[in-house]
Amino acid sequence: MPPLKIAPSILASDFSRLGEEVRAVIDAGADWIHIDVMDGHFTPNITIGPAVVASLRTHSTVPLDVHLMISDPDRYIRDFADAGADIITFHVEAAKHPHRTLTMIKELGCQAGIVLNPGTSHDEIEFLADYVDLVLLMTVNPGFGGQKFIPEMLRKIQYVRAMLGERDLEVDGGIDAETAAQVIQAGANVLVAGSYIYRSRSYLAAIESLRANE
Ligand code: DX5
Numbered sequence: 630m631p632p633l634k635i636a637p638s639i640l641a642s643d644f645s646r647l648g649e650e651v652r653a654v655i656d657a658g659a660d661w662i663h664i665d666v667m668d669g670h671f672t673p674n675i676t677i678g679p680a681v682v683a684s685l686r687t688h689s690t691v692p693l694d695v696h697l698m699i700s701d702p703d704r705y706i707r708d709f710a711d712a713g714a715d716i717i718t719f720h721v722e723a724a725k726h727p728h729r730t731l732t733m734i735k736e737l738g739c740q741a742g743i744v745l746n747p748g749t750s751h752d753e754i755e756f757l758a759d760y761v762d763l764v765l766l767m768t769v770n771p772g773f774g775g776q777k778f779i780p781e782m783l784r785k786i787q788y789v790r791a792m793l794g795e796r797d798l799e800v801d802g803g804i805d806a807e808t809a810a811q812v813i814q815a816g817a818n819v820l821v822a823g824s825y826i827y828r829s830r831s832y833l834a835a836i837e838s839l840r841a842n843e
Pocket residue numbers: 638640641663665696769770771772773774775776801802803804821822823824825
């Protein structure tokens with residue numbers, strides 16, 4: 630399995646101090662910064678656009694992992710790449726031609742990944758797996774932080790790990806020290822965590838507890 634990485638989701642941070650919040654988790658050992666982009670259409674919530682990504686770029690010494698939860702991702706990929714995204718993932722449920730979207734992301738110099746909602750089968754990516762740098766499996770329904778981990782996703786993680794070999798398999802939603810142990814055991818190696826890290830008293834202790842099961 631590739632090395633374990635922790636990707637704090639800034640969705641749960643204090644938005645009035647975003648730059649500071651990003652630097653704080655990097656100082657505490659974050660490997661990537663996970664940025665949740667929602668459009669109020671694909672998801673019931675609205676969050677962050679390219680301008681915010683661009684302003685965070687100078688605050689981050691680690692890769693910016695931009696998770697697009699938006700309809701018609703092709704329309705906005707260039708904007709997020711220009712803003713400084715290092716990794717761009719999009720939902721297979723939102724893309725009309727996911728193979729084309731993957732190609733676009735790579736041509737812009739970013740790593741490209743496909744995201745699957747909890748209800749979407751791993752079969753959806755069977756014929757795309759050779760073209761991805763990573764896969765992100767949602768372990769809650771996209772839209773909000775602080776939701777409960779869906780345990781059936783552990784079986785999907787196992788299937789997707791077998792497809793990906795040594796590439797990154799990211800999980801997102803309801804990750805805490807307990808579920809981290811389960812997803813790592815199943816084959817995930819990139820853990821997104823929002824509330825668990827940003828609602829803790831010590832970002833360092835929270836990140837270390839997620840790594841404890843490595
Ligand atoms: C949910 C987002 C997640 C969210 C995770 O739609 O994609 O990245 O921030 O939050 P927690 O870790 O609180 O479940």
